[in-house]
Amino acid sequence: xxxxxxxxxxxxxxxxxxxxxxxxxxxxxxxxxxxxxxxxxxxxxxxxxxxxxxxxxxxxxxxxxxx
Amino acid sequence: xxxxxxxxxxxxxxxxxxxxxxxxxxxxxxxxxxxxxxxxxxxxxxxxxxxxxxxxxxxxxxxxxxxxxxxxxxxxxxxxxxxxxxxxxxxxxxxxxxxxxxxxxxxxxxxxxxxxxxxxxxxxxxxxxxxxxxxxxxxxxxxxxxxxxxxxxxxxxxxxxxxxxxxxxxxxxxxxxxxxxxxxxxxxxxxxxxxxxxxxxxxxxxxxxxxxxxxxxxxxxxxxxxxxxxxxxxxxxxxxxxxxxxxxxxxxxxxxxxxxxxxxxxxxxxxxxxxxxxxxxxxxxxxxxxxxxxxxxxxxxxxxxxxxxxxxxxxxxxxxxxxxxxxxxxxxxxxxxxxxxxxxxxxxxxxxxxxxxxxxxxxxxxxxxxxxxxxxxxxxxxxxxxxxxxxxxxxxxxxxxxxxxxxxxxxxxxxxxxxxxxxxxxxxxxxxxxxxxxxxxxxxxxxxxxxxxxxxxxxxxxxxxxxxxxxxxxxxxxx
Numbered sequence: 433x434x435x436x437x438x439x440x441x442x443x444x445x446x447x448x449x450x451x452x453x454x455x456x457x458x459x460x461x462x463x464x465x466x467x468x469x470x471x472x473x474x475x476x477x478x479x480x481x482x483x484x485x486x487x488x489x490x491x492x493x494x495x496x497x498x499x
Numbered sequence: 500x501x502x503x504x505x506x507x508x509x510x511x512x513x514x515x516x517x518x519x520x521x522x523x524x525x526x527x528x529x530x531x532x533x534x535x536x537x538x539x540x541x542x543x544x545x546x547x548x549x550x551x552x553x554x555x556x557x558x559x560x561x562x563x564x565x566x567x568x569x570x571x572x573x574x575x576x577x578x579x580x581x582x583x584x585x586x587x588x589x590x591x592x593x594x595x596x597x598x599x600x601x602x603x604x605x606x607x608x609x610x611x612x613x614x615x616x617x618x619x620x621x622x623x624x625x626x627x628x629x630x631x632x633x634x635x636x637x638x639x640x641x642x643x644x645x646x647x648x649x650x651x652x653x654x655x656x657x658x659x660x661x662x663x664x665x666x667x668x669x670x671x672x673x674x675x676x677x678x679x680x681x682x683x684x685x686x687x688x689x690x691x692x693x694x695x696x697x698x699x700x701x702x703x704x705x706x707x708x709x710x711x712x713x714x715x716x717x718x719x720x721x722x723x724x725x726x727x728x729x730x731x732x733x734x735x736x737x738x739x740x741x742x743x744x745x746x747x748x749x750x751x752x753x754x755x756x757x758x759x760x761x762x763x764x765x766x767x768x769x770x771x772x773x774x775x776x777x778x779x780x781x782x783x784x785x786x787x788x789x790x791x792x793x794x795x796x797x798x799x800x801x802x803x804x805x806x807x808x809x810x811x812x813x814x815x816x817x818x819x820x821x822x823x824x825x826x827x828x829x830x831x832x833x834x835x836x837x838x839x840x841x842x843x844x845x846x847x848x849x850x851x852x853x854x855x856x857x858x859x860x861x862x863x864x865x866x867x868x869x870x871x872x873x874x875x876x877x878x879x880x881x882x883x884x885x886x887x888x889x890x891x892x893x894x895x896x897x898x899x900x901x902x903x904x905x906x907x908x909x910x911x912x913x914x915x916x917x918x919x920x921x922x923x924x925x926x927x928x929x930x931x932x933x934x935x936x937x938x939x940x941x942x943x944x945x946x947x948x949x950x951x952x953x954x955x956x957x958x959x960x961x962x963x964x965x966x967x968x969x970x971x972x973x974x975x976x977x978x
Contacts (some may be wrong), residue, residue: 449904453851456909460820461859463813468862470810470869477864483871484697484926485743487951 524575607704624659654684679919697926770809827852
């Protein structure tokens with residue numbers, strides 16, 4: 433893993449600020465692991481915008497359909 | 500001689516008084532400039548003023564009204580905004596040393612819309628450096644102070660707007676919200692603050708922090724003022740690729756129609772898990788939340804407990820990944836060339852953002868749609884709006900929350916944004932409303948969250964609460 437870090441990090445690994453930052457990043461990124469399995473192979477980031485903007489329209493269509 | 504009664508009028512009141520010619524724009528602007536000169540320094544909230552331009556524009560506004568033109572809804576009203584809204588030829592320092600001489604060559608769409616409504620842009624207000632922080636501290640320009648008690652934080656990053664509006668130095672103000680930067684200071688200073696739906700208000704001409712999470716919205720002293728400003732600045736803008744074409748109802752027309760039968764959700768656990776969204780809430784803030792829910796019940800709303808989707812638990816962290824990566828990318832050149840010109844906390848946060856991998860960033864963006872859809876289905880299929888705290892603890896003092904870049908500062912900021920940042924991640928509209936006071940005498944607010952583009956529902960709900968639970972601001976004695 434250490435080999436993937438930038439030269440800056442390699443050179444400053446023993447600097448307290450760098451260690452704190454690495455610890456924070458590890459905590460923050462670690463939380464997503466158990467939810468990644470729900471992402472399909474085809475998922476794209478732009479789908480978020482579609483979901484957000486279509487929600488109200490979808491509700492209206494459903495209400496019309498249900499009379 | 501300052502006319503305090505004039506300063507204490509709401510935005511809608513002063514607008515009506517101007518149109519009825521009960522007061523002239525020149526009188527209002529002179530009064531505002533005197534107030535700013537007299538009390539602005541003690542709050543340390545003013546970045547810069549445009550007095551000569553303001554007085555000239557006020558004179559024109561009065562002449563236009565005399566000549567019988569049809570006035571806009573803010574004709575002749577002076578406003579000040581966070582120091583990150585660009586206007587051609589005017590410095591936008593963004594609370595920083597790095598941009599202290601930055602003069603943009605474009606004007607923010609939100610400002611142009613206020614111009615068209617007749618508002619006068621009379622200055623800029625201080626903010627957290629590059630809008631990256633919730634407490635309101637700024638190592639470069641100095642800490643803004645809370646008008647309720649100057650020893651306490653005003654909240655950030657829209658610290659100057661919150662202090663100025665709560666301190667009667669501006670009738671309203673534009674702020675920005677990437678992790679809570681409108682709602683958090685609104686709660687700390689007892690204001691109404693709207694973070695609209697992502698894409699509802701153009702960000703063109705506003706300093707970017709994290710383009711996937713940045714929202715623009717107003718801070719005001721009343722719900723109607725907030726609805727009015729949101730009405731004016733909302734709408735599709737071809738200059739902002741993330742703004743959406745969506746119907747824009749009149750946010751003010753139904754605002755008095757009450758909330759009989761409205762279903763208000765109170766969040767409990769994440770799925771069936773043991774932990775809950777409100778677990779880290781301070782008892783005094785919890786007390787104010789319960790009081791506000793009692794008011795809603797008395798108004799005919801049905802308050803129901805509702806579990807949140809299990810995956811919502813990671814929203815705060817996913818927002819931190821996105822904000823970290825995008826802000827570090829935006830600041831990459833300055834970080835390389837002049838890192839010493841940043842305040843220590845901003846620099847450390849930006850450097851930490853460089854450590855997120857491209858995969859982490861894309862995962863956070865991809866999970867956004869999944870979590871949003873689960874949230875909409877599991878929450879808004881059952882309730883109309885969600886009720887949640889804004890700030891998890893009583894407003895801290897400037898001293899006790901001055902964590903700078905000390906060990907644990909990221910975890911502290913993550914905790915402070917626990918209730919706000921997830922709704923930037925989901926992009927849902929959220930309105931911060933004053934609830935009551937904690938034992939230190941400082942305000943505590945709740946937020947109402949609605950489905951996408953349902954800002955009108957939030958204003959109606961908040962207005963019903965405001966009518967039943969009128970809010971009074973402190974007699975400001977600073978200066």
